[in-house]
Amino acid sequence: MRPALLVLPLAAFILVTFVAPLAVMLGRSLYDPLVADALPETLRLLRQWDGERTPSEPVFETMAGELLKARRERTLGRIATRVNRVQAGLRSALLKSVRKLRSAPRPDSWREAMIAVDPKWAEARTWHAIRRAGERFTLRHYLHALDLDQAPGGGIIRQPPDLRIYLPLLQRTLAVSLGITLLCLLLGYPIAYLIANAPPRRANLLLLLVLVPFWTSLLVRTTSWIVLLQTQGVINDLLAAVGLIAEDQRISMIYNMTGTVVAMTHVLLPFMVLPLYSVMRTIPPLYMSAAASLGANFLQAFRRVYWPQTLPGVAAGSLLVFILAIGYFITPALVGGQSGQLISNMVAYHMQQSLNWGLAAALGGVLLGGVFLLYLVFNRLVGVDRMRLG
Amino acid sequence: MLLLSPILAGGGPLALAESLTMVSWGGSYARACEKAFYEPFTEETGIEVREEDYNGGLAQIRAQVETGNVHWDVVDMNMADAVRGCDEGLLEPIVPGDLAPGADGTPAGEDFFPGSLTECGVGTLFYSTIYAYNLEKFAEVKPSTIGDFFDLEKFPGRRGMRRTPQVNLEFALMADGVPLDQVYAILDTQEGLDRAFRKLDSIKDRIVWWEAGAQPPQMLADGEVAMTTAYNGRIFNAQVLENQPFAIVWDGQLLDMGQLVIVAGSPNLQAARQFLSFASTVRSMVAVGRYISYSPARQSGTALISTHLETGVDMKPHMPTAPENVAGGLQYDWEWWSDHIDEMNLRFIAWLLR
Numbered sequence: 001m002r003p004a005l006l007v008l009p010l011a012a013f014i015l016v017t018f019v020a021p022l023a024v025m026l027g028r029s030l031y032d033p034l035v036a037d038a039l040p041e042t043l044r045l046l047r048q049w050d051g052e053r054t055p056s057e058p059v060f061e062t063m064a065g066e067l068l069k070a071r072r073e074r075t076l077g078r079i080a081t082r083v084n085r086v087q088a089g090l091r092s093a094l095l096k097s098v099r100k101l102r103s104a105p106r107p108d109s110w111r112e113a114m115i116a117v118d119p120k121w122a123e124a125r126t127w128h129a130i131r132r133a134g135e136r137f138t139l140r141h142y143l144h145a146l147d148l149d150q151a152p153g154g155g156i157i158r159q160p161p162d163l164r165i166y167l168p169l170l171q172r173t174l175a176v177s178l179g180i181t182l183l184c185l186l187l188g189y190p191i192a193y194l195i196a197n198a199p200p201r202r203a204n205l206l207l208l209l210v211l212v213p214f215w216t217s218l219l220v221r222t223t224s225w226i227v228l229l230q231t232q233g234v235i236n237d238l239l240a241a242v243g244l245i246a247e248d249q250r251i252s253m254i255y256n257m258t259g260t261v262v263a264m265t266h267v268l269l270p271f272m273v274l275p276l277y278s279v280m281r282t283i284p285p286l287y288m289s290a291a292a293s294l295g296a297n298f299l300q301a302f303r304r305v306y307w308p309q310t311l312p313g314v315a316a317g318s319l320l321v322f323i324l325a326i327g328y329f330i331t332p333a334l335v336g337g338q339s340g341q342l343i344s345n346m347v348a349y350h351m352q353q354s355l356n357w358g359l360a361a362a363l364g365g366v367l368l369g370g371v372f373l374l375y376l377v378f379n380r381l382v383g384v385d386r387m388r389l390g
Numbered sequence: 391m392l393l394l395s396p397i398l399a400g401g402g403p404l405a406l407a408e409s410l411t412m413v414s415w416g417g418s419y420a421r422a423c424e425k426a427f428y429e430p431f432t433e434e435t436g437i438e439v440r441e442e443d444y445n446g447g448l449a450q451i452r453a454q455v456e457t458g459n460v461h462w463d464v465v466d467m468n469m470a471d472a473v474r475g476c477d478e479g480l481l482e483p484i485v486p487g488d489l490a491p492g493a494d495g496t497p498a499g500e501d502f503f504p505g506s507l508t509e510c511g512v513g514t515l516f517y518s519t520i521y522a523y524n525l526e527k528f529a530e531v532k533p534s535t536i537g538d539f540f541d542l543e544k545f546p547g548r549r550g551m552r553r554t555p556q557v558n559l560e561f562a563l564m565a566d567g568v569p570l571d572q573v574y575a576i577l578d579t580q581e582g583l584d585r586a587f588r589k590l591d592s593i594k595d596r597i598v599w600w601e602a603g604a605q606p607p608q609m610l611a612d613g614e615v616a617m618t619t620a621y622n623g624r625i626f627n628a629q630v631l632e633n634q635p636f637a638i639v640w641d642g643q644l645l646d647m648g649q650l651v652i653v654a655g656s657p658n659l660q661a662a663r664q665f666l667s668f669a670s671t672v673r674s675m676v677a678v679g680r681y682i683s684y685s686p687a688r689q690s691g692t693a694l695i696s697t698h699l700e701t702g703v704d705m706k707p708h709m710p711t712a713p714e715n716v717a718g719g720l721q722y723d724w725e726w727w728s729d730h731i732d733e734m735n736l737r738f739i740a741w742l743l744r
Contacts, residue, residue: 071479074479080478084733089730091729092728095477095728096729162737162741231613231614232614338743355452
């Protein structure tokens, strides 16, 4: 009983600040009642529609009534936004129609009046879109997150090439995260080795050099890279002063993928060094000497004796860096320019700019699922129980 | 506690003093507005004006209104956003009685330039997006047409552009030879849109993107770009106040109007309405034009454009509405943009990522 009580505060904290919001966000990616609640009668009538010809007058009349009501209640904009996400271009049709209908006298035929404002109202696919926007539960966001869409007649199709965003970005994010993990391993391994095998005083100093950047604000570290790498920055100035590059051929090292990779590698390096160091510290130096005394040269001794013993640290560091990298947001947003953006920047875009929280949540869900899958593969290959985090 | 009470009582009126949050575009433009009408407004009414900056768009307002946590009162935005925000119910409708008559006594409804009063917005100033270059970079052959902005052979160097599809698509079509009066008709077709993006493609890897209006003059001064699109007033201020060797190309300028709007559910609605009527007087508009080259949205204000307050420069030739500047320019079609911005944004992002 008592141990359970001890973790209760933490469990409650995690439930309130992590599990609940996560569940709410993931819920948003599947459930959206806004249009269904605003146009209930129209959607009911549309259920009997044949799906091919332009709907009949009662549908138009009901919808016009419900739209004008939504305009009065100021929810029209949100409805138009939702419908527009199903089929681009319908926002204008909706808003324009309501704008015109509101100022005109009651028409004899709502059907003709609306088609006169925008011919889209005569097309069947417009009504399919409205019907789909009216679904309370939908997989639409997940389809969009994978650059897919529902065809008007049912069935799933790929988005047109000039609208495919997320899959290429997801690929790029995976590739960049893998690259950064490898870079961190290459850079971090020797440092960790050095620290683990140095005399205590030197080891402490070296460890401090790893930790001080770790303690420094992320923003400060990222902006320092801007100072160093920009076209008028320190490195370019030096290269130009020495004469290695001409004044007008300064290298673009920031606001692109190079900037993202350099800054993120630096920011994430401690997450590789620390687990490696903690594992290496426990490996007695005597093992290497023993291997040497049995006739192994350094490379052989390293490959067959030292490296296998550091694997738990390598695994822990790599997994940590990789998972952090895959969801990284601030650094690519600051130094990534356009070519250095990752999937998290699109999540932020849909959270903050387009306010399509459903899609943002679906992208987050896809990412979460992906990481989980990778974790399972990783567990299969390396074994999580062999991992040492520190 | 007893000792503190006189202090608290003394601080009472101040703490209770009304205030409102005014959100604008930052930099030299916000400074001009501050001098021209925020400070005079506070002097006259005692209502404090707290300033915040943003870079346009409706996202933040949408988030505030939809979560019921509104902390912005008055926002300075472009026409397209003002109309869209109004349609979406994010903005308070304007009360026509709040607007003062013109300098010559013309009723407000007739004094404003046609189209500058919208359901939820009051037009304040004409501003335009132009492109500017550094004279030191192009000393001999100078760029003079919108086509030159896209001509990397004749005018090499990086280009600054705002990271939105707006304006850039129009510039691309104009540079591609589309006559001014057909730009939006062509943009409305799939082929026209492809054509605009193809034109942008031709300079894509030389573009440096900016977001805040204060960035372009800085990028030009730093030599980060050879030429850049910018708001005309920002370049003007860098020219006269910092003596920067910048030149504006008016050919292909995109003329738009700033609107003041009140956010729906504004916590200081009365103060905000009072502020709006103060800010939309001819006096306030003309006063802004003494700090930065933006011209009044009221007809009776045109004749009152005078000189730059600090340097005495005649402002008339620097205004985006000056006849010689308007000649090769295009009127920004806010209606087209308010209908298409979402689709264009997505397509633009997809294009950027490619």
